[in-house]
Amino acid sequence: MMALYKIKKSNIDNKGLVASKDIKKGTKIIAYKGKLISKKESEKNPKFDNSKRIYLFEINKRYDLDGDFNFNTARLINHSCNPNCEVVGKGLKLWIESIKDIKKGEELSYDYGFSFDEDFRDYPCKCNSKNCCGYIVKQASRWRIKKSLRVNR
Ligand SMILES: [Zn+2]
Helix, strand or coil: CCCCEEEEECCCCCEEEEECCCECCCCEEEEECCEEEEHHHHHHCHHHCCCCCCCEEECCCCEEEECCCCCCHHHHCEECCCCCEEEEEECCEEEEEECCCECCCCECEECCCCCCCHHHHHCECCCCCCCCCCECCCHHHCHHHHHHHHHCC
16 A cells, blocks of 8 residues: 655754545554663653653553654654644553544644643644644644643743
């Protein structure tokens, strides 16, 4: 099967993935691949030494999936405040799936799901969508940004 995506220099970040043809909503586009890493190891690893674990997915109480490898092409997908994909699946079987119809050439994105905390300013969002809140924060917590910026002015 021909891949539904190709790597592209992104408008959002350095690189990204774009649809190589029209994709229907609910399509599994690319597997999110990684290696098992125990919580103990990930806690010790300076690579994950911040609260925003971009390439780390929780598998269970003891293990995470570390997706920070070149073979994991899905790691190139950028965050967007108006995403067209989401991560689905369980355990080591994770997929990027479309949550709306996507046109050929459109960039793939999903909500990184970062929780809101004091360091949100360290993660500016450049997704350029109409509803962009300016920072990479999960949708359910974005109202906190406005509130925080108002208080701290
Ligand atoms: Zn944004």
